[in-house]
Amino acid sequence: MEHRTQVSLGPVEDDETTDYRNTAEEHDDPTFPSIGPLISHESSFTSISLQISCSIPPSAAEFRWSADVLFAFDHLPALTIQEAETLNSFLGLPSTSNQPVSVKDFLAALETHPDKYTHLRKLAQQLKSLGRADIVIAMHKEKAALRWLGPVLPEEHLIRDIVPSLWTPLTVKLSLSHPTGYDWKWLAEQLSIPRHFIDLWEQQGGIPADKVLKAWQVRTSEATVGRLFDLLIERREDLAALL
Incomplete structure (x- = not known):
């Protein structure tokens, strides 16, 4: 008789993520500034068009x-x-x-x-x-x-459901200054976050990528793992690989 382990795609506890990166809890931060009416639901947060790249770089053609x-x-x-x-x-x-x-x-x-x-x-x-x-x-x-x-995680899963054991290294690494500029500020610009928020979070220090992703997730239903993967894979393959 064949024996194999079925992997559930539903929510799991954080300690079950060793073999499969799944979802668990939201990340509530009482210190996170509300972006309120400054960013409307009709803003470009909800109209981001991300295309899956199917072009084949020469290095991967074979x-x-x-x-x-x-x-x-x-x-x-x-x-x-x-x-x-x-x-x-x-x-x-x-x-x-x-x-x-x-x-x-x-x-x-x-x-x-x-x-x-x-x-x-x-x-x-x-x-x-x-x-x-x-x-x-x-x-x-x-x-x-x-x-x-694409990502290991289900593509339709919302980024707010990423388990803390994955959320923390992802946001910390994205918050570090990148030699070619592809860090949290670059991602914020890709998500059309207003410049004054980027300047504010830079002054506050801490882990600004955490605030960038939270700002995205509360304003649009398109804040999914698949969307984030498509953004990161073009410039930050190391971070896309975490998903």
């Missing part, structure tokens, strides 16, 4: 799963017949097996597909919906494929 990642795939529970059929159907690929398929074989076959880059993110999303986040986590070990995979 992307292949590394030996270490293939080894990790080989030690995961096989895809059931139903899972394999669902994934093939979802990706528009023919169903070729009437028995469980090894994760390694399935992903190695996808590696040679001409549309693999457009398939990867859709595949990761579908795997999460099937409860196979274990495969998504293993895929993320291949850093060269990160921009096409």
